[in-house]
Amino acid sequence: xxxxxxxxxxxxxxxxxxxxxxxxxxxxxxxxxxxxxxxxxxxxxxxxxxxxxxxxxxxxxxxxxxxxxxxxxxxxxxxxxxxxxxxxxxxxxxxxxxxxxxxxxxxxxxxxxxxxxxxxxxxxxxxxxxxxxxxxxxxxxxxxxxxxxxxxxxxxxxxxxxxxxxxxxxxxxxxxxxxxxxxxxxxxxxxxxxxxxxxxxxxxxxxxxxxxxxxxxxxxxxxxxxxxxxxxxxxxxxxxxxxxxxxxxxxxxxxxxxxxxxxxxxxxxxxxxxxxxxxxxxxxxxxxxxxxxxxxxxxxxxxxxxxxxxxxxxxxxxxxxxxxxxxxxxxxxx
Amino acid sequence: xxxxxxxxxxxxxxxxxxxxxxxxxxxxxxxxxxxxxxxxxxxxxxxxxxxxxxxxxxxxxxxxxxxxxxxxxxxxxxxxxxxxxxxxxxxxxxxxxxxxxxxxxxxxxxxxxxxxxxxxxxxxxxxxxxxxxxxxxxxxxxxxxxxxxxxxxxxxxxxxxxxxxxxxxxxxxxxxxxxxxxxxxxxxxxxxxxxxxxxxxxxxxxxxxxxxxxxxxxxxxxxxxxxxxxxxxxxxxxxxxxxxxxxxxxxxx
Numbered sequence: 001x002x003x004x005x006x007x008x009x010x011x012x013x014x015x016x017x018x019x020x021x022x023x024x025x026x027x028x029x030x031x032x033x034x035x036x037x038x039x040x041x042x043x044x045x046x047x048x049x050x051x052x053x054x055x056x057x058x059x060x061x062x063x064x065x066x067x068x069x070x071x072x073x074x075x076x077x078x079x080x081x082x083x084x085x086x087x088x089x090x091x092x093x094x095x096x097x098x099x100x101x102x103x104x105x106x107x108x109x110x111x112x113x114x115x116x117x118x119x120x121x122x123x124x125x126x127x128x129x130x131x132x133x134x135x136x137x138x139x140x141x142x143x144x145x146x147x148x149x150x151x152x153x154x155x156x157x158x159x160x161x162x163x164x165x166x167x168x169x170x171x172x173x174x175x176x177x178x179x180x181x182x183x184x185x186x187x188x189x190x191x192x193x194x195x196x197x198x199x200x201x202x203x204x205x206x207x208x209x210x211x212x213x214x215x216x217x218x219x220x221x222x223x224x225x226x227x228x229x230x231x232x233x234x235x236x237x238x239x240x241x242x243x244x245x246x247x248x249x250x251x252x253x254x255x256x257x258x259x260x261x262x263x264x265x266x267x268x269x270x271x272x273x274x275x276x277x278x279x280x281x282x283x284x285x286x287x288x289x290x291x292x293x294x295x296x297x298x299x300x301x302x303x304x305x306x307x308x309x310x311x312x313x314x315x316x317x318x319x320x321x322x323x324x325x326x327x328x329x330x331x332x333x334x
Numbered sequence: 335x336x337x338x339x340x341x342x343x344x345x346x347x348x349x350x351x352x353x354x355x356x357x358x359x360x361x362x363x364x365x366x367x368x369x370x371x372x373x374x375x376x377x378x379x380x381x382x383x384x385x386x387x388x389x390x391x392x393x394x395x396x397x398x399x400x401x402x403x404x405x406x407x408x409x410x411x412x413x414x415x416x417x418x419x420x421x422x423x424x425x426x427x428x429x430x431x432x433x434x435x436x437x438x439x440x441x442x443x444x445x446x447x448x449x450x451x452x453x454x455x456x457x458x459x460x461x462x463x464x465x466x467x468x469x470x471x472x473x474x475x476x477x478x479x480x481x482x483x484x485x486x487x488x489x490x491x492x493x494x495x496x497x498x499x500x501x502x503x504x505x506x507x508x509x510x511x512x513x514x515x516x517x518x519x520x521x522x523x524x525x526x527x528x529x530x531x532x533x534x535x536x537x538x539x540x541x542x543x544x545x546x547x548x549x550x551x552x553x554x555x556x557x558x559x560x561x562x563x564x565x566x567x568x569x570x571x572x573x574x575x576x577x578x579x580x581x582x583x584x585x586x587x
Binding site: 227 | 382383384403404405408409413414416420421422423424425429432433434497501
């Protein structure tokens with residue numbers, strides 16, 4: 001076993017983030033039959049919103065001091081006594097950032113949702129009844145619009161943002177192999193999986209989920225059955241934007257805020273195609289598969305191959321199974 | 335019950351409907367007939383809200399519904415079936431029927447999430463009503479778990495009727511309920527339509543090509559030809575109307 005285990009665990013952790021991003025693409029596809037090419041850019045905006053509310057806003061003079069850093073006396077005392085790089089130190093650092101992390105994340109989710117509602121209302125709904133190809137082309141156009149908005153509102157410099165969770169280094173032994181992971185990555189994986197499971201269960205077992213499935217199969221019939229199809233579409237876009245904002249915050253903390261976050265969406269789109277556009281479970285498995293392949297490639301072949309190899313795997317899967325690993329036969333190809 | 339008043343509908347230069355007006359009386363079966371391309375399905379789409387007429391109005395129970403979206407009309411008690419079977423193919427018969435009662439559940443997308451218990455109780459009560467009034471009534475008990483794709487054409491049509499009935503509609507719009515059926519399936523369907531009318535007092539409007547069926551079960555018939563309403567009246571009046579004979583058989587020399 002040895003070192004393999006370490007890389008498999010790394011792969012699982014990045015796979016979970018892929019899955020979190022993939023929810024947004026699958027939710028929008030399932031309900032509206034639109035493949036959202038701009039999803040990565042929605043996530044990028046989410047990351048920048050988190051950056052704005054968690055980092056930039058902290059410098060605003062009229063906001064209370066606890067917003068920038070919550071430092072009651074007992075916390076300072078504790079921190080002075082804590083050892084560098086210890087678990088305790090990581091928790092205390094996180095605690096004093098907690099107000100801006102929570103407010104930043106919540107506002108990022110809210111503003112991203114507004115953005116998604118705007119996109120749905122003003123660029124998708126007018127095209128209802130047209131072929132979904134028209135809507136897919138609109139999402140391609142949205143890429144430029146969202147990058148442009150980003151360029152107007154924020155500078156191009158990469159910046160760092162606080163992690164959502166405390167980030168102590170964790171060392172433990174598994175099957176006699178020493179494993180090393182960062183706390184924030186572990187918590188991010190848990191957040192991603194909980195959100196994923198919550199949304200999948202909700203779509204499967206609630207009557208709202210039935211509306212989504214019905215609208216995805218046949219819009220006009222769903223309409224005449226009394227299902228408010230436009231509200232289904234809006235819900236799907238809000239799900240995409242809210243999960244995207246969480247993913248954006250996680251990615252921004254891990255890799256820094258930068259415009260390249262937008263490109264992330266394309267990698268995940270490939271993963272979604274591999275799993276099957278309309279299958280949440282397939283997409284979850286594909287996310288882990290790609291995450292693990294990436295980690296193993298990085299270990300054996302070095303970082304340069306990481307960008308390429310997993311997507312060769314995706315290509316091969318799609319060539320053999322055009323509807324993805326778990327996709328339904330009637331899924332249309334793009 | 336349902337009043338269509340002077341409806342005009344055109345797609346670009348094509349005039350699909352030119353001043354159609356009729357009333358469907360409560361509890362009666364009204365038939366809409368006409369040759370292919372006469373505008374029957376367009377008329378249905380105007381009534382159920384998919385097309386908005388350029389001129390004229392549709393009112394239901396005395397209320398003008400010309401500008402209501404299809405889902406709002408469904409909530410008022412309007413159910414329809416489609417000419418080409420429009421069942422959700424990825425679901426079982428029971429799931430399709432349960433979708434029909436969607437409008438009768440007060441829980442919506444958000445409250446379904448918040449009040450899971452209430453939504454569930456409601457569903458149990460509904461299930462019982464559906465069991466009695468829809469599944470047993472239409473004799474589809476044996477196929478409730480079957481996937482749609484496994485059913486014969488005639489049965490699929492019956493499931494579509496079941497789904498519409500699950501909405502407990504005040505008015506039922508049937509778009510060619512017996513198209514493509516053999517004689518036995520047609521007479522089954524005719525029996526079910528009459529049973530629905532008798533048992534629930536539902537107002538029914540149907541578009542149909544099968545003249546025998548229409549003459550047999552409708553109390554009023556509206557005849558369309560090239561988007562124009564050329565006649566309306568009882569089956570007897572219609573079968574003796576010279577305009578109708580012209581439209582169907584061509585002008586006598």
